[in-house]
Amino acid sequence: MPENTQENTRENTVFAPWDDPEAAPLIEFRNVTKRFGTFTAIDDLTLDIYAREFFALLGPSGCGKTTIMRMLAGFEDPSEGEIRLGGADLAGVPPNRRPVNMMFQSYALFPHLSVWDNIAFGLRRSDMARDKARIAARVEEMLKLTRLEKFARRKPHQISGGQRQRVALARSLAKAPRLLLLDEPLGALDKKLRQETQFELMDIQERTGTTFVIVTHDQEEAMTVASRVAVMDHGKIVQVDTPASIYEAPNSVYVADFIGEINIFKGRASAPKDGFCEIGFAEGLAPIRARAPEDMQGEAEVSFAIRPEKVEISPERPQARERANAYPGKVIDIAYLGNISTYHVALAGGQKVKVQAANTRRIQRRSITWDQQVWISFTDTAGVVLTR
């Protein structure tokens, strides 16, 4: 499986400049605020992005992620604060003087120019403007990188959506920018093509060593391609971390809910004892035992969040020693998705819990069916306790 090998190489080369106090960031946002009239699009943002990163800005539409990108490209100026690139303030530098290129959401391919001329467009306005041979060589290189050699003479309307996406990528990469901005780069493609293109993007990012900043509202896409993900809400960054940390250790209900599927139990947590607390979430049911967050002191109103795949479902009550938390319930819905099945289980208190189980054997869990009484259970470290 080629996907797996790629995944492994990424894991093996430990690339984590954000953990290295010596590393100098490529992009620095320092207390940046952007207002449009009375509307605050970006609210006091401070953020570092490092060279060679594949950085994803993730959030629902209107959260300010596109504004961040447009400020980097130079189409908007911050109302307050400063943005630095390689240590130099970007204020007042027009878009055409920035070593930053952008791949537009609409691709913005010039309809009157061929694929070749679209890619050469930026080069003709760079320091190699007079060197026709170098431009040609660079364009050919880009065509090869994006596998577009055969389409060089075509106009944008004569190629497919996926090919257009690659032309847009080639055009923005041609000038070898220090930073490439990608605004919903795969938004216009269908699902299958999207998944293929995600790996292609990662591959090209690694081969060219360019810093990529991608804007997306698709959490799966952000998780797949990015080295770090920033989850945004209403002009603020809620959490910045690697995809794995964001998934396993969300810092808030917002992030937990935004990334993937999750069960939330709202309740009151007891004061932590030996690093664990107990959360009462329903009358007549035993409290959930879970690892308390480090900053928690005394009792608190909390949300307990647990991923569906970390919950076990069984017809019988499991052994209490292995699974600290176990509750009886009734299956109200089953969704068979091929590789996995999702069960919706209603607990006695009315709380509904989603459980995901892998279908590793051909005929598995045949025994569990609609309206059946079952047990759900999870360990005391399977979920996270969120205080906000």
Add this chain to the structure above:
Amino acid sequence: MRRLALIALPYLWLLVLFLVPFLIVVKISLSDQALAIPPYTPTLDLSAGWQGIRDWASGLDLENYWFLTDDPLYWKAYLSSLRIAVLSTLLTLMVGYPIAYGMARAPDHWRPTLMMLVILPFWTSFLIRVYSWKAILSQEGLLNQFLLWLGVIHEPLTILNTNTAVYIGIVYTYLPFMILPIYAALEKLDQSLLEAAEDLGCSRLSAFWLITVPLSKQGIIAGCFLVFIPAMGEFVIPALLGGSRTLMIGKVLWEEFFSNRDWPVASAVAVVLLMILIVPIILFQRNEQRNREAEG
């Protein structure tokens, strides 16, 4: 059956009242002038059978066309019409493009109003709009009064009854025809294309030349044809604003017909004018077709 009726009615109407009249014009342009009313001979006498048709055909010749080449009045009038039409088309483009551009760049909620303001003159009488310049351009007219008051000139300028007045009249009356197609093209222009050009190193001005102008080309072409073709055959504007020395073929045709009552020569003038216009008309329709296909 119903389909046939649907096609036949407008088809026959246009055949009888559009195509046949042109064939008559062509035929008369090949006939001799006679003093009788109708002032041309010979007429086709179908009762005489094949012989009648033969007589009719033998009566046709190119005499009227030779006459057009003989008299310098005619080819000078064609050339002068061509010059006036081309120049005023370019002037209209120069005046109209910035207006169309301003409209396309205006805030969204202004655009319907601006659009209506540009279209409104199109609905008001063409004749009246041309006439309104008479009071402005005459010797004692408002423009001269204004310039004298400013102190720019000391003697009133003669503008009315010159070619300058004709240029002003054409630019004024045909301006909406130039603005609307260009505006339509500019309005469709995706703003992110200009941002992409800037992102790739263009200045604002070079982005305008490299992206905006080529992408509004279809609108420019359509607008130029819409001004050039009718301007070429214009009669009202030279008749009201031009002088006795303003030579335009539409005026010549009118005078040939109403003053000299020389119908064969008038017909020959019309046929030659049509020959000159047929190329731009076909080019225009091809351009329109391409636009429609590009949209579809």
Add this chain to the structure above:
Amino acid sequence: MRRLSWFNLTSLTLGLAFLYLPMVILVIYSFNGGKLVTVWAGFSTKWYGALFHDKAFLKAAWITLKVAVISSTVATLLGTMAALVLVRAGRFFGRTLFSGMIYAPLVMPDVITGLALLLLFIAIGLDRGVFTIILAHITFSMCFVSVVVASRLQSFDRSLEEAALDLGCTPLDAFRSVTLPIIAPAVISGWLLAFTLSLDDLVISSFTSGPSSTTLPIKIFSAVRLGVNPEINALSTIMIAIVSTGVITASLLSKRSIARRAREEQEAFAS
């Protein structure tokens, strides 16, 4: 929110001033007391009075109106049929010729069309008068109508008609109850276009009119050929007033209905 740059603002202001100043001046001077159009001699409406007592003008105005109403109505009928043929009829013998005959009159110089029609009327021995003017006006304005209606028909969703047929309409019934109401705005603007073209036409009317069928534009043209005429200023002002009221009302009405539609859609989503 985009703001207009000073360049765009200037070009818009100058452009609109250029378009409107001559007409504004014309309107102002129609209220001039003096006979000289260029010298202001106090406010007066006497030229309007004179105009309404001028029998020849009133007669010409009546003929013009009659011609415009009849010709634009017939032209709308024929033009809509022609549009249906252009968009719907598919292939038939002489289709290219047909679409050529629809598009050519749009750009044909008036002097040629006028001359050609006159020679036809003489050849078939038709006496020139109101009837020949009407025939001529129908011929050129039906082409404008068909272009306007055809462009609406092109964007018409055929499945609406198919749905009507599916629900039991005959083709004619489907056309009347589904297609026509949807293309109605285009048909109406086609009629208005034909109407104003007819009101406005000087050259073709001059060729095809007889001695007793002088239209308003012919009258105006002979009056202003030699100079400025205050009565014509008054007449022009009336015509400008009628047209602008009509156009502005129509556009306000359509704007209102668009706004109402948008509001209703929003409410539908909200509920």
